Amino acid sequence: MNIVILGCGRVGSTLANIMDEAGHVISVIDRNSDAFRRLSQGFKGKTFIGEGIDEDVLRRAGIEHADAFCATTEGDNRNIMASQVVKTMFNVPKVITRIYDPIREESYREMGLETVCPTIMGANAIRQILEK
Amino acid sequence: MYVIVVGGGKVGYYLTKSLLSEGYEVVLTEKEKRRADELTDELSESVVVRGDGCEAMFLAQIGTHRADVLVAVTGDDEDNLVSCQMAKAKFQVPRTIARVNNPKNQVIFQKLGIDVTVSATNIILSLLEQEIPRHSFVNLIQLKQAGMEIVEVEIPQKSPSAGKRLREFGLERDMYISAILRGDGSITPSADTELQAGDKIYALIRDTKETEFRALLLGDAVPVVPVGGRA
Numbered sequence: 001m002n003i004v005i006l007g008c009g010r011v012g013s014t015l016a017n018i019m020d021e022a023g024h025v026i027s028v029i030d031r032n033s034d035a036f037r038r039l040s041q042g043f044k045g046k047t048f049i050g051e052g053i054d055e056d057v058l059r060r061a062g063i064e065h066a067d068a069f070c071a072t073t074e075g076d077n078r079n080i081m082a083s084q085v086v087k088t089m090f091n092v093p094k095v096i097t098r099i100y101d102p103i104r105e106e107s108y109r110e111m112g113l114e115t116v117c118p119t120i121m122g123a124n125a126i127r128q129i130l131e132k
Numbered sequence: 133m134y135v136i137v138v139g140g141g142k143v144g145y146y147l148t149k150s151l152l153s154e155g156y157e158v159v160l161t162e163k164e165k166r167r168a169d170e171l172t173d174e175l176s177e178s179v180v181v182r183g184d185g186c187e188a189m190f191l192a193q194i195g196t197h198r199a200d201v202l203v204a205v206t207g208d209d210e211d212n213l214v215s216c217q218m219a220k221a222k223f224q225v226p227r228t229i230a231r232v233n234n235p236k237n238q239v240i241f242q243k244l245g246i247d248v249t250v251s252a253t254n255i256i257l258s259l260l261e262q263e264i265p266r267h268s269f270v271n272l273i274q275l276k277q278a279g280m281e282i283v284e285v286e287i288p289q290k291s292p293s294a295g296k297r298l299r300e301f302g303l304e305r306d307m308y309i310s311a312i313l314r315g316d317g318s319i320t321p322s323a324d325t326e327l328q329a330g331d332k333i334y335a336l337i338r339d340t341k342e343t344e345f346r347a348l349l350l351g352d353a354v355p356v357v358p359v360g361g362r363a
Contacts, residue, residue: 077213
């Protein structure tokens with residue numbers, strides 16, 4: 001799979017490393033070049049500096065040929081906008097959006113985004129341990 | 133009418149002041165405490181509410197369900213987009229207006245369901261271009277839903293079109309010439325109307341026919357000025 005990952009924070013870089021290791025073709029976008037230090041030594045993918053909500057940056061990162069796009073920046077709204085741009089302008093088949101705010105996550109899931117909410121996932125994981 | 137303004141920067145502040153003086157019921161929301169405090173001092177406590185205009189809970193608190201309009205004018209396009217989308221999806225606000233900082237986002241916002249987008253950059257660009265006389269062809273308004281646009285064409289001096297009757301141009305069915313300005317007056321055009329150099333032609337045309345229409349009236353050598361600049 002060709003995968004474009006927006007945001008090279010802890011989640012973005014970990015995902016990039018795992019998927020790169022698994023043999024996928026990865027492009028990572030972050031507005032801060034320092035962030036790419038989180039990628040592992042043997043990372044074979046490409047890195048791009050820029051705003052993920054900018055069409056031109058997405059194009060440079062190969063969004064037109066991507067099979068999947070994952071928005072994992074720390075900004076919910078940035079992830080939401082980037083995902084919608086990718087879905088509507090580039091018809092990428094699989095778009096995954098990380099949203100911290102549970103209410104916003106619910107709203108955009110209803111609007112048709114495929115969302116991941118670390119807040120709810122984390123809380124549920126802790127709850128499961130508590131109730132074990 | 134109840135208007136919610138999201139974003140207490142300069143645009144939000146002056147917009148709120150103007151709306152208040154027009155007698156509207158207005159709430160201005162600002163995320164940052166310091167700025168919200170400043171705004172409260174300048175406006176009033178009943179107008180300024182501190183909070184995130186993208187958060188559903190906050191939007192519920194300020195009565196977004198009964199808002200007639202939500203205007204998002206922060207400096208971040210993604211925040212303006214989400215604010216308008218939440219207002220529409222969760223609270224059925226009938227009209228949402230977003231400020232677009234990056235002119236490229238204007239098209240995207242429209243595709244994503246924002247009712248009205250305002251880009252200062254594009255407005256200034258289009259104003260500039262309307263004022264520049266060397267352009268004989270200006271795209272004035274785009275009627276998106278109808279797929280039509282209103283254009284202005286000025287017939288240049290020494291144009292081969294001068295002296296020709298409208299029927300001789302081979303205009304198609306979706307190219308309506310609505311008015312011609314000549315000197316100080318206007319002419320209601322008919323097929324027999326003869327064009328003169330300096331005529332300003334206002335036409336409603338299908339947007340896909342722009343190049344053809346321009347070529348028919350002017351030949352191909354004239355640059356097109358898109359509505360709102362180069363978005």
